[in-house]
Amino acid sequence: MTPPMPRYVSEYYEALRGLEQQGARTEGALRVAFHTLLAEAGKSRGLTVLGEQTVQLANKKQIRFDGELKDQYKIRRGVWEAKDSGDDLDAEIARKIAAGYPTKNILFENTRRAVLIQNGERVLDVPMADRASLQRLLDAFLDYTEPLIEEFHRAVATFRQEIPQLAQGLTEIIAREKRENAKFLAALEGFLALCRASLNPQTSLAAVEDMLKQHLLTERIFRSVFNNPDFVRRNAIARELEKVVAALTSRSFSRPAFTARLDYFYRAIEETARTIDDYSEKQGFLHAVYEQFFQGYSTDTADTHGIVYTPAPIVRWMVASVEQVLQQEFSLSLNERGVQVLDPCVGTGTFILELLAQLSPSALAQKYAHELHCNEVLLLPYYIAAQNIEHEFFERTGEYHPFEGICFADTLDMGAHRQLNIFAPENTERIHRQEAAPIFVILGNPPYNVGQSNENDNNKNRAYPGVDKRIQQTYVKGSRATLNAQLYDMYVRFFRWATDRLHNGDGIVCFVSNNSFLHQFTFDGMRKELLKEFTRIYTLDLGGNIRKNPKLSGTTPD
Ligand SMILES: C[S@@+](CC[C@H](N)C(=O)[O-])C[C@H]1O[C@@H](n2cnc3c(N)ncnc32)[C@H](O)[C@@H]1O
Incomplete structure (x- = not known):
């Protein structure tokens, strides 16, 4: 039948x-x-x-x-x-x-x-x-x-399963080397001190070890998929991590032997990437690998930092809207010299990439070298964004120039450590340059989460005394609500920070975010302040609220 x-x-x-x-x-x-x-x-x-x-x-x-x-x-x-x-x-x-x-x-x-x-x-x-x-x-x-794609699917599934085990293997190696290798311990502690001074005073040793593991497990992807064999030498933060890796491998731990276990996966990625000739498709593919990595590696990290890339149509729409508002309200354009743009939470770089794609050829070099800025606080997205942006510029111009507008930094902390070395002299210089830049447009997709879904989790967000005080003085003060924990949600902090970053001057803030600030009672003070602080506010409510629908984040596994 x-x-x-x-x-x-x-x-x-x-x-x-x-x-x-x-x-x-x-x-x-x-x-x-x-x-x-x-x-x-x-x-x-x-x-x-x-x-x-x-x-x-x-x-x-x-x-x-x-x-x-x-x-x-x-x-x-x-x-x-x-x-x-x-x-x-x-x-x-x-x-x-x-x-x-x-x-x-x-x-x-x-x-x-x-x-x-x-x-x-x-x-x-x-x-x-x-x-x-x-x-x-x-x-x-x-x-x-295609047989190649079939192979790739199998490899990704295996990779996701194996990542926790491989990371555990590295945890044990790191623990052993900490006990027995004084050189490594010194390098690790040196790096921890750098993180505490540069990113977050509460950085734990475990968080630093995580960065080291992520670097070890993914560095080859960056070299090979992006066809950038000099990645480690070119990237200031990767160079710092390589110093710790050198100490880690100075005794008995063999890096090639360890990463050989991932050969199967890397080869499948490399082979598949070679068959994809459209670069935007290659980026989509990398997003997927990146999500798989985080979901397999650490859902906690993915959750606290809002690890999720912004869908291309939203990014395109937002960049086009910024252009329209620049023209209507300020008789300016993104192409105009002096219109400096900042994505404070760049993730894998989607907004800067779209900007580069929309800029006219005559504006491109000046913007790329001096007028585009972004920050990322996590190692992996930072690596991806830097490579994506440099590659896009290379594609458009045929020239490789490092993108000096990207900082490995915590945006909400910018300005807090002016005198310090922030990871590497090059990164410090970039941060100072960004702080001094007259930013006109702040654009991006800030993370949303007020803490953890489970209060016992120990990866709660850190405090940000500077921004939190400004929230207290404005959004909280102007509110009639008695419960105001939600006003310290990461996305609200980013609104507060971005508004202040315009230094009471002209400018645009364009974010895709949770919609709770539009309707909920707790946010009455925030709404009042926004109306005072901006001459025009455009909102497009897509109905998204991460707390009502957690799957919107894209990081919560199905
Ligand atoms: C929603 S994602 C941005 C996605 C990005 N537009 C993309 O498409 O890849 C938010 C990003 O902000 C980063 N982030 C979170 N808190 C940050 C902070 N305080 N400073 C800088 N970056 C931060 C996260 O690590 C994450 O990569």
Whole structure:
């Protein structure tokens, strides 16, 4: 007996009939039906269909797909092209292939006929009105997996499972070396002192050991995926950590022998990365690796710091909105000399990358060298952001220049340690340069969390005396609420800090954040202050509140 046809197939035919009865003939009008069909059929395979995607080919030419299939690691698994019902499908296929459309797994259809090309060969050419043929087409298209990608999926799953064990192995090695290797202990304590002076006076030895472990476990990814063999030499913080690693390995611990256990995973990442020629796709893929790392390594770290990247459409919209407001309110533009921008919680760099992409070629060099700034407090995202931004500039100009606008620093603490060495002379210099910069736009996605969901957790957020005092003097003072713990949420602190960072001058603060400050009683004082401090406030309420829906954070495992 043949299995029953899934519901989405009949629904597709129904939707198509409905559209045709309305007189729809063009691909634009008809393709919604096939999009829905693909989306439904892809769901159970963990695939998502993204409509209207522009990608850049290796020769820099841009092409636009009607739809592409992405897996959970943001890897493209197939491309779909819709044509008008009256189009000559063969002529259209020839035109697209000549334009450079990838032929690994591409489906062309005009609602009458569909052609599936895999690895450059036509593997199916079917009448779409025939249900069984349509089902065969969908199965072949959606189930296509390159062996390399299959291998990669297996490797990521293994990696996530193995990371806790490998980290535990390193914990034991570190404990042994602390006992038996005086040189290492001195280097570790030196680094701890640096962290306490530079990032957080409450930094624990365990937190420093964590950084060391993260560095050891991921450094090769940065060298190879970004094709930047000089990463460790070029990055000031990586250089400092390498000194500790040198002490750690000065006795019996062999770094190559230890990381050899990760060879399988690294090789799969490297091989997969090599097959991805579109850099933005490579970034999506790195985001996924990064999330997997943190989820496997430490959900606590992911939770306290709000480790989650900002979706590209939101970033694009916010950068475009800043440009519009600059023009309307200040007759300025992001391209204008002197308009300095700061992302205070840069994560993997998405906002700065989008800014670079939107800047005009004539403004690019000046902005990159002097007018874009950002901070990150965690090692891994800091490494990723630095590499992403430098790579984007290289892509746009063909020149490598280190991005001096990024600081490894705690934004909410900026200005608290003016005289100190903040990790490395280069980082200290950058921080001082940022502090002196007349920032006009503050843009980003601050972390949101008022503490921990479990009060017994010991990774609560630290106190920030400077910002907290300003919150007390303003948002708390102006409030009629008696309970005000929520006013010390990280995202509120970032609003307070950013407003003060404009030094009572002109400027823009543009954040994507929790929406509690818009409606909740506790935030009445904050709303009053914001109305006093800004001449115009634009809000777009997407209905997001992390405490009402924890899965919004993206870090809470499903
Ligand atoms: C929501 S994420 C930002 C995501 C970023 N826009 C992206 O797409 O990758 C918040 C980031 O801020 C960082 N962060 C949290 N507190 C910080 C602080 N006090 N100073 C600097 N960075 C901080 C976190 O480590 C995290 O990477």
